[in-house]
Amino acid sequence: xxxxxxxxxxxxxxxxxxxxxxxxxxxxxxxxxxxxxxxxxxxxxxxxxxxxxxxxxxxxxxxxxxxxxxxxxxxxxxxxxxxxxxxxxxxxxxxxxxxxx
Numbered sequence: 001x002x003x004x005x006x007x008x009x010x011x012x013x014x015x016x017x018x019x020x021x022x023x024x025x026x027x028x029x030x031x032x033x034x035x036x037x038x039x040x041x042x043x044x045x046x047x048x049x050x051x052x053x054x055x056x057x058x059x060x061x062x063x064x065x066x067x068x069x070x071x072x073x074x075x076x077x078x079x080x081x082x083x084x085x086x087x088x089x090x091x092x093x094x095x096x097x098x099x100x101x
Contacts (some may be wrong), residue, residue: 015062018069019048019055022078042071045079059083070094 025037026044036042048055058080059069070086071078074094086094 013061014065015056016052018062019052022069023049026078041077043077045077047080048078059085 023044024031025033026042027038027049028034029038031038048058062068062085064085066087067085068088068091069078070084070091072082072084072094076082
């Protein structure tokens with residue numbers, strides 16, 4: 001599959017929908033996860049709010065379908081210096097309330 005201007009020919013890549021959901025969690029009070037993000041003051045930097053291309057330029061294309069976007073410091077928002085593509089295991093270890101069993 002070839003990517004043209006950040007989009008797959010004939011459709012939008014999975015990263016586009018990840019970007020949309022990231023913005024929804026932080027900005028849409030009706031989103032099911034808003035209470036964990038936007039209501040806690042977690043935001044998306046203006047540069048990314050306005051541009052999918054800027055988001056991809058800063059974080060790159062997702063290297064594997066097993067990865068999702070993760071905030072490195074959970075007290076900060078989505079911004080270039082605070083995100084990475086991470087596995088579900090990495091994300092589960094990066095929670096504010098990790099319970100070790």
